[in-house]
Amino acid sequence: MVSKDWTTEKVIAAANHLASNHNGGKLPEKGTITGTYDGVRVIAQVNHGEIVSIYPDAKKQPSKK
Incomplete structure (x- = not known):
């Protein structure tokens, strides 16, 4: 189950x-x-050693238990 909260x-x-x-x-x-x-999975794009963009990984969020 994908968590969207x-x-x-x-x-x-x-x-x-x-x-x-x-x-x-x-x-x-x-x-x-x-x-x-x-409980939040993120994808972060890095440039020059710094995070420049952050995205929640909607397809791979941990399941709620």
Whole structure:
């Protein structure tokens, strides 16, 4: 089941968590990273080592239990 109850705040929190915990806090110079935090799965685009775009991954949200 796809969870659709994520909010903007949860998406941003997930991206911040991903940025600080990805590869020891080091983001790639360029590319896409994914991760889950607080029940929200996000896709983040990275350019010059910084997140430039964040998208909730609507197809792969964790199931509610």
